[in-house]
Structures are given as C-alpha cells and as structure tokens.
Amino acid sequence: MLINFLKDFFLIKEEQLALHDKDTFRKSALRILLMTALFFGLAINLMTSIEAWRQDNFLIIAINLSFVLLTLFLIKASKHYSNKLSATFLISLLISSLLMIPLIQDNQTLKHGLVFLYTLPILSRLFFGVKASLIAMGFNVLTYTYIVSDFNISLLPKQYDLTLPNTDMAFHTVVFVFINIAIPLAISRIFYTLEANAKQMEVLNNKINRNNELYEEIFEHTGTATLLCNRNGQILKANRKATKLLGFNDSNQLEESFINRWLAPIGESKERYFWQSNASNCQLRSDDKIHIELHRSNLTTHGYYVMHLQNVTHLKAMRKVLDHTQERNSRLAKFDALTQLPNHSNFCQLVNQKITKGQEHKTGAMFIIRISQFKLLNKQFGQEKANQIIISFTRKLQENLSDKTITSRLRGVKFACFIPIGQTYLIQRNLSALIQSVLPPQLKLNGESINLEYHVGISYTPSDGTNAQELIEHCEMALENATSADRLAYYNHARETNLIEEYQLGTLLSEAIKQDEIHLWLQPQVSASGDIVSFEALARWQLSNGQYVSPVVFIRIAESLGLLPKLAENLVRELVSLLAVWHQEHIKTPVAINLAGQELMDDTFFALIMSLSADYTWLSEMLELEITETSSVMTNPLIHKRLKTLSQYGFSIAIDDFGTGQASLGQLIDIPANILKIDRRFVAPLPSDKRHLDIVKSTIEMANSLNMKVVAEGIETKDQAELLAALGCHTLQGYYFGKPTPVLEWTKNDNEKAKQLRMVF
Template identity: 55%
Template sequence: MLLNFFKQFFVIDDAEHESGNLHNFHVSALRILLSTSLLVASAFTLHSIFRIDGTDDAFMLSVVGAACSLVLITLLCTSKRFNRQSSFLLIVALAVTGVLFIRYSEHPNGIEFGVILLYSLPLLARLFYSFKVSLLFAFANTATLAMDLHVSEHLPFESGANALFSDLYAQLMVFTLLNFALPLAASRLIKTLQRSIHRLKELTNSVSHHSDLYEEIFEHTGTPTLLCDKRGVIIKLNQKALDLFPGVNPETIEGSKINDWISSISDSSNRFFWQSNVSECVLKSNTRNSLEVHRSSLTTHGHYVLHLQDVTHLRALTEKLENTQQTNSQLVHYDALTQLPNQQKFCNQVNHRIHNVSDYYTGAMFIIRISQFKLLNKQYGRDQANRVILNFSRTLQSRLSDKTISGRLRGVKFACFMPVGQTYLIQRNLRTLIKSVLPEQIRIGEDILNIDYQIGVAYYQNEGETAEELLERCEMALEYSTSAERIAFFDKQLETKLIQEHKLGLALGEAVKNKKIQLWLQPQVVSSGDIRSFEALSRWQLEDGTFISPIVFIKLAEELGLLPKLAENLLKQLVAVLEEWHAESIKTPIAFNLAGQELMNDVFFALLMSMTSERPWLSEMLELEITETSPVMTHPLIHKRLRALSQYGYSIAIDDFGTGQASLGQLIDIPASILKIDRRFVAPLPNDNRHLDIVKSTIQLARSLNMSVIAEGIETREQANLLIGLGCDTLQGYYFGKPSPISDWTKNNHEKAKQLRMVY
C-alpha cells in the first residue's frame, strides 16, 4: 500500500510511464526535487533547533530553515496543478538562497554551497523549461563564477602560485560541468526520450490500426474461422464460427481445445486432425452437421487459421450418389450433383440413338443455359445455388418424354436431344415445345424464383452428323440468343457469320494493340452556321482500304472487353491534339463518346482523372458524351464517377436520348447538361408529325431541366430550319459537314481549325 502511494505520488507507476506525458514527467521531477529539498531543509531546521546557543544567528537559522520548509511544503502541494509556477518558484528560491549564501556567509563552505545552488539552476531549468532558458541561466552564472573567484581571493586559502592555479582550474571545471556539460547531456537525453516517445506513439497507433484492420478481415472472411496455436488451443473465432455453437459464449470457447468441440471422421484416431491441410469433421454437439476443416499456417507466429466449411448438404448428396452408383465407371460418366449424364456420356447416348433413324423423321438438340445463375450464386450462396440446379434438373426430367436424352454439360448448361416429327420442324412449334418443358419458377426454401434461360437449337437432319457437331452448332446458336429472343436456331449463315466475327475480332485486337483505329472529327454548329464544337468519331480502315462500320467494331470491342483499351488510345490521341489547340488558343471543345464500359474500368478512369489534374483546362476543352443505350449506364458506380467528373467541370451529354435503357431515370441519376436527340427521330422530319412531336417534347423537357440540346443526323436545309425554329441549340449532320480525319484540322499548323474558329 505504501509503495503504491509513493509510486502514485511521485508519478512513477507503469501507467504514467507508458502515457509519455511531458506534464507527468515535470510533476514527477518537481516532486522528487521538492521532497529531497524538504528533507534537507527539515534536517537543517531540526539540527539548528537542537543546537540553539542563544545567539541571534542560531535563532535566525532556525527561522530560515522553518520558512524554507513551509515554502517547500506549499510548492509540493501545488506541484501538480500549478506545475510551471511551482517549478519557477523553486528555481527562484534556490537562486535567492544561493545569492544570499554567497553575499552574507563568512565561511567558505557557505559560499561554496551558494555557488553550487546557483550552478544547479541551468540543469533545473532544462528539466522544466527549454534548452534556451537553461543556456540563459548558464551564461548568467558567469557572474557567479566571477563572484566566487573574487571571494576566493580574499579568503585564507593555502598560499602559493600552485594552490591558486589549482583552485582556479577546479572552479572552472565545476562551472563548466554544472552549467554546460550536465544541462547539455540532460537536454540530449530529454530530446532522445521525447523522440522515442513520439516514435513509440506512432508505432502504437500503427499497430492499433493494423490490429483493427486484421480484426475486421478476420471477422469478414466469409466463412466460419478459428485461430489456434500448435497445441490446438482456440485463441479467437469470428461470428460465423460462433454461430455453429448456439448458446455458447465466445469466452467459453476461447482458451479451450478444438477437440472439445469438433471431432474428425476421416481419421478418428488422429487427435491432431486440425494439423492436416483438409480434414472431414462433425460437431460434437450435432453430429449430423458435417464440416470440412481447411488449415492455413501462419509462419511468423506459428499459429493456425482454420476455415470451417459446412458441407452437410453436399455430403448428403454425395452419399446418395454413392449409394445409387454401382460401379466406379458410372461415377465417371454421370454428373455428381444431378446424376444426369455428363457431356461424354450424353454424346455417346445421342450417337447411339441417331444410328437408328427409322423411329422418327428427325431430331432436335438444344442447349439450355440458366441466365441469372451468377446472381443466384452470389445472393444465396453455393449450396442454395446447387439446390437450384438440382431442382431444375429434376423438373426438366419429369417433363421430358422417355425418348428424350438429357445431360448436364458443365456449370449451368444442360443439353437435350429429342426426336421430333414434321410438326416441330416449324421453328415456332419447336419453340413452343421447348418452353413447355422448361420450369418457369424454382422454389428455394420459402422463396420462389423466376428462372430465365438462353437456348441454342440445332436440327439433326443429315446422316453422318454426330452429337459433338450438333453440340457445337447449339453453342454457336446460343451465342446469338438475347433477352428479347431467348431461343436461337442454328443455320449455315450463322456459322459463316460467327467465323467472320471471330476473324474480325482477332483483327480488331491487333488494331487496338497497334493503335490503328483513328479519330475523325465532325463539326457541331450553332444556328448561324459557326462551328461551336466537334464530335470525335472512331474510324477503322483495313489494309485493303475498306472501312468497318463503328457500329460493328464498337459492339465487337465491347463484347471482347477491348473497349477500355480502345478508349484509352483514342483519349490519348485526342488530348494530344487538344494540348496543341490550347497552346494555339483554339478554344473549340471536342466531344468524346463513352459507352459505359470504359467508366467501369478503373485504369481508364484513373487515366482520365490524372490527365485532368495535370491539365486544369482539359474540362473546358473536352466534353463527354454518354451513350444512353449501354446497359451498364444504370450502374451506381457509373453515376458516382460521372458526378465526380461533373464536379471537375466536365460538360456531360446524354447521347442517343430516347433509345436506351431508362431515359428519364438517366436524367435524374446522371449530372448531364446536354441532351442529344438521336438521328432516328430527326431523319423523318419535317414530314412525320409523330416524330416532330417527340422532338418538340424532348426540347421542352431539356429546357425545363436547363439543359442544352444537340440534334444529330441533319441532312437537309428544311430539317435544319425546323430544328432552329424549335429552339435547338446545336446542330450536327452531313448538311453541315461530314466527318473527316483529325489530321485535316491539324495540318499546316492547324490552319483550318483557326479559320473556322476564332482564336482568342
């Protein structure tokens, strides 16, 4: 108890050390000094009282000692609350005492005591104040040194030059040591401690941050996870792992052994099953709950991370499959989940069947792909998604005839081969038959899910065709199924088209890689005919001189995932031209088309933002046209990034307005300031009243939202005059100018661009 009291009083307990608080250090040092001084003053006072000889000097010494003791007690009581004031008063008291001893003491010891008191002031000043204050006291003590030397000359010391010489150097050494050496050393030590404490705080904050980060990662691994040591003692578990043990507190599990909760069934004799990479186990509290324990080693700490995967449902399916299979060869030829023939077995059965065509006129093979399975897998998890596949296969088999051969190819693809008569050679009839056998809904627990499909169909009509060839044709047809037309039929033209698209896709990849796709510009004018801006259009010319339509190769680039790289190449080419125009003071903006896939790409968006930060003027010269027909334009990430670009000053236009996914919704979600009327609404003007009403309402809508309007596809003077009269801000089309290579506008030191646009 007494030891703890002294630790707290002198602020030297562990908690105060770890806090690194400079105020606590000052309080501790001050209390130690004051307590020590109080002991000396008290001893001096008691000694003076007991040795009072009746003289005034003895009585005055007792009074001075008692007064000093009272002052020290007062400073000790106020040391924490008024730390700086108390330390200042202590230094002042020592200074006054030292001066008084030197001035009035007639004994050499008293003088030296006063000198030592004054010499101690720089060190004390450094403890409580800055090094500059300590240095000030040190230089002030040169007066003390001079006074001490002066007094020493008049005191009866040992005579002789050597004695005086030795005494002088002794005083200089003491002066230097106490006034400069010790304060400097203390200052160095304090600075080192302060830096160490600051660094320690930074390291502590960093460790705390990383600890919180690892805690969050551990808690959100997505699977039940345990952390244990090499002996199998559980150190920590996340919430998903705790859910496996209902009604049990984490404190009960942490510190216990894994064997207390989980037992191995793959190797029951192994008490250290959790040291294996993968082990099949059950919960001791519920042996029907099967688990797979996957181990990961932490080499730095020697601990294990155990991931517990619930495989109860899959184990039941596996056991059922194993019970129904008679030989190992059957396991090779049948799907483990659905028990349907796999692709090899399915092809063998179909090939065996088509060798005998006398039972039917012809046959039809079709591949079924469940469209939204990835979404189901993400929303419900793998086990529930497998249940969807299982329920679908059972429903499909129950609706198919006995003569139909069905199988599971891979993933969410199923294949069927059925004999059909003349009636079903008509595609409409076969389409109706296929729809009738496909379940429209599947139940998962209490949820009923609507199932969408994509289907590719191929007819068996010629002797010598194989199941493998039919499957390949079904795959080709499947690639051309859409959300609007989910059932696609194979024909020779489709095969030829796919081969051409494949070759074109390879050529497009090379063209993007070698930057063969170039930018052309088409002017956008105001009602007076002056060029307000340009639209950048991409053009791809093959080696034979033919041009590929942008509608074709842009769509192909989007399907092949080449669109972000293509847009990156074109953007760099366009920004290079804009830099030259900016240097020439050509203030003509150029609109750049984005289909949405580019903005979803992190690399392309980072490139656009870095270009913006390096060129603050770019947002004034570059306009962004968003293709409203792109399906990804409704994605929240697109809206977030467009809002960021708008805040950087970019003008954003909605292109092809009225032809896309959710036109009115786009006006709310996208921070657009320009609306482009698609050419399909402009082309029938001025004779088509219905299209005229649509254009009028679109312009009125834009006006109500404070948006500018650009009409594209203008080919006649009548169309131009009509749109100007309706209040259209900007006009674009062949009537005003066809697209031309960007080099036409940049050659001869941008002569053409300067002529058509005022240079500021």
C-alpha cells in the first residue's frame, strides 16, 4: 500500500513512466528533490533547533520552521506542476543560501554552506533550458570567487550571528544529501525517460524501415511503369519498368530530374504542365517513334502524383490501320461503315425500286427500330463494345428477317426495314407480332448477356405513302408516339393533323408570350370556415377569335418548345405588380403560382425571383410557389438546391398534384415543401369511394405528421367540402367555392372585392 502510494507520488508507476512529456518527469524530479529536502531537512533542522533552543536563539528555530513549511507548501503545490513552481523552488534555495552571508559570520562555515550553490546550474537545466543553466553558471562565478578568496563580509552586528557549533556539519550534510542522493535520483528519473524514449524511437524507426521496405516493394510491383512526381513534374522515384521504358538502366539517373525532360506531349495534351492532366499522350524525346500514354492519380495526403506509363506504340499503329480502313469504307457511298448495311440514300433507292416493281406483293410495311437507352450501354461498356453490340444486333436482325427484307442503318441506333407483306399482316396485331419476333430481346457479347429494348414506328404502303421518303417520314412520326408501355406505334394521319395543329398553335403561343398576351386569373382558396385565405393564380390564353386555349394544352406546348421560363417570367411580373398594389392597400392575401420545374432550371428566371425578393422584402410572405409534381425535371438536384434557397428566403413551397407524378414520397425528402396539395382525381370520387377516402385520409395524416399544410383542390360539392374539413384539411379549393376569374374582378373599384372577402390589416 505504502509502496504503491510512493510510486504514484513520485510518478514512477509503469503507466506514468510510459508518459514521455517533459512536465511529467520534471514534476517527478521536483517531488524527489522536495521529499529529500523535507526528510533530511527535518533531521538537520531538529538537530540545529535543539542547539538553538539551548542558546535561546529563536531566530534559527523560526528559519528552520519556515524552511519546513515552505517545503510542505511546495510538495502540496506540486500536484499541479508548472514552471512557476520550479522557479519558486530554485529561488527559495538561492535566497536560503544568500541569507547565510549576513547571518553566518564564521567565514569558513559560510564558505562550506555556499558550496551548495554549485547545484544551481544542474537544477536550472533540469527544470528549465540551457539559458537558465548558463545564468546559474555565471552567478556561481561570484560564488566561486568568494569561496576561494580571503574576503570576509560582516553585514550585521555580532548579536545576529547564527553560527552554531554544529552548523558546519549541517552544511556538509545538506550538500552531501543533495549532490549524492537527491540530484542523482532526480537525474535517474530523467535518464529513465530518455532511455524509454530511445527504445520507443528504435521501435518506431524499425517500423518505419519495415513500412518503407513494404512500400518500396508495392511500388516496384504495381504491374505498370510507375513514376512518383511532385506538382512541378520532378521525378522523386521510378520503378524498374518506368526506368526501362524511358531508356535507362538505373533509376538514379531519372530521380530528381523533371518528367518533361524525357517525355514530350502530343496532340490535345500538348501543354506545359501536361503531367497534371488525368491522361496525356506523349512521346519519348529520345525516340519520337515510341508513344506513351500517361495516366495521373493524386496522392492528396502528400500532394504528389503517381504517374502510370503505358507504351501504346503498337496500339497507335493498329489505330492507324483502322483509320485507313474506315477511310476506305467511308468512300463506299452506299453502305454504312460499321454495319455494312445500306445507308439512308441507298436504302431509299432500293425501297423505291421494290415499290415500283410490285411484282410479288402490292403492299408492304416499313418500320424504324430505335434501340432504347443505348446511351447508357455506351457509357457502361464504352464506344468499342457499343459498336460490337450494334454489329451483333445487325447480324441477329438479318438472320431473323427474310431475304426479301431491305434493312438499313439510318443513323446512330436507328434501323429501317422494308418488307413486302400479304393481307394477313395488314392487321396491325399480326404485323406487331412479326416485328417483335424478329427483334432479339437479348444479345451475348464475350459471354455476357445484354438485354435490349426497342421503340418501333411503323407505316404501310401504299396507304401511308407511295415512296421510301414518305414512309420514313411517317415512321419517324409514329416513332415519336412510341412509349415504354406501347413500344410499337403505327402512323396515324389524324395524329399527324394534330401535330400540325399543335405546331401552328406553338407558333401563335410563341408570339403571344412575346406580346405578353397570356394573363392571370385568380381562384380563391378558403379555410374550413369558408373565409378566403389565399388565391391560386392560373394562366389563361384567349385567341384573337375569342376562344380560350386549354391551359393543359398550351402549357404542354410551351414546355416542349422551351417557352415556359419566358411565360413564367411574364406571369410572375404581372402577379408581383398586383401584389405590390395589394401590399400598399394592406391586403395581405397570399397568391400561389404554378411552376412546372423547367422555369427553375432556367438561370434567368431564378435570378428574376431572387431579384424581386430583394426589391420587395415582403414578397416571400405574399407569393407561394406551387411545384407541379408531375414534371420529370422535379427530380433534378439543381431544382432541389434552388427550392431550398427559395425556402431559406422565406417562400412557401407547395407540392401540386401530389401522388400523381415523379416519386411522390421522394419529393417530400428532397423538396423543402410546407404545403401539400391533394390532386382533384383523389377528391372527385369522394365521399362515396372508400379507397379514395382512405388515400386522402392517410395523405392528410402524413402531411400533419410532417407539419405541412394541406390544400385539397377540385371540390365541387358541399359533401366533399364538409368531409375534407372534417378530415383536417386546412385549405379548400374548387368550383364549389368559386371558379377562376380574371384579376380585374378582384381589383376593380379600388380592389373592392378583394377587401370585402379578406380582412384589411
């Protein structure tokens, strides 16, 4: 128990000895010195105090007591070691020694006592730096001078002389204890730490050497010619393969040189710091016929580059041969270079000849095949394998088709086929079955199975066209109508008419947007009590003949033509002008505006919203943004980022048509929405349809759990309104409460109607 206490006090337990910081061993050394001073000091002080008591010299007793108390105080204070504590200890020793000069008037005894000052340099070095030790050495020059000289100092009268008969022996004992016991023990504690440090350094050094050997072996056996360079292109290390590739026998000839001394960039890589590119094409400066491909990877921890070198001379030669072959094939004006199928012009010529002759069959069918999602295959397998897939598909298709079929590669992954048919295949179901039977659902490439999907556009001759050009055009139109659900689409004349009408309508729409002829109507949104709490702004377009175009139609056309951002810009400007007037009139009724997503992808439109928000600080409280969830771009990360920005600026974000579009639940995570709009298709069957009722109820419960406000649209009956209010729907909207009406209805007569239906704050 006592031994454990002493070990803990002197900090010499195993875990304490393992600590190599200087404060630990200095604290240990200080305690050793203090305890030595205390125990031996008590014995000496007791002896001298008894003699002083006999001589009625109470000053010595007081000095002895002060020494003991000071030592105890320093021992207690050593619990929290600091340089101040060590300095206090050394200064106490110095003052104690200097006090002997006036109080010990026996010169020989005084000199014996001053010898103790010789321990100051080593104690100063023990607890402080070399400077402190040098200062102590310099001071001891004075001590030495005084001791060896015959100079006698008498500063006080004789009655203050504290010399006792045994004082000389006491001084000898103190010097003996400190020099022979205390200081060696303290230094031993330090030496133990130094030895432990040395052993640890040796272990670490051995570990570093082993790791270095391991890394050397890994670097040497990377499997490729490898260089280690710094950012400036200086070669720090080269393995054997790299040394041999660059034409040397010894890597020392390369190290410390710069990479551009041995390699010269070519082609697109021809730049000053070509080694900093991910991949560079180079040639040896010593032999420009040797081409090397340089690939870089970062070592971010140290900021160095690992360079992998590959000799691609033979690949360059092969590519050159391939280029010549392709060049020769490109001169073959009538065939596709990759598949060797007739190209577009040759195909048209062959088909027209077949139609003109019409000897065996009077009818025929043309279909254009497009391989779906081929860009993904291209990205997954690379260009070379993608080409092999096309070639393999071509061969398989030709094997499945009859010899009478004319096949062509039009472009990319589009293939056209013309086949004479009999009456049986005039029935679309039969022709679809035939086409599906000849399309390979799966290909094998290098033992790997690749699944393929297709979209097909089909037209008949002579009903859909009497020449190849017409049939191809009509197949292309049909192909546009092919979907993932119905992958085979037939040309439809009525559909063509609709497309033409939509094209004409798109031209008018573009002009209408330029002339700002599309305006906003407002439809009220009410609370469960029937009070108007907000509006939804809806776009309306009236043609010059007075007819209105359905928003579903012109919004779809605007989206397909990329006109939505400009249209939304016009509508937002119109709406903000209205809100500015209402703000001045203290009409604080929010208005929601629909955004399909394409607008938020547009930098100009997003900048407009941010600019208006800065100009009108109240705008975020009055303008709500409804995001149409059916838009496919709503899953784009840029949309999510910009919506988060708008939300941070205080705008309310609503998810419109919830449950009908792109990954509804995912949108609740990605979009910072605080309003959820239940689509009319879920509201219309209420209250009779239990399935729709359960869906609406669970949607409201989910929205409430997410602290989102719920708006139900498409309410047309009182029963629907009462049911949705009872279910906890916050806001109601529909023809039952009010149809959309022009903005003028709400703003005429100094916004009279808007003021009446909403309290003015």
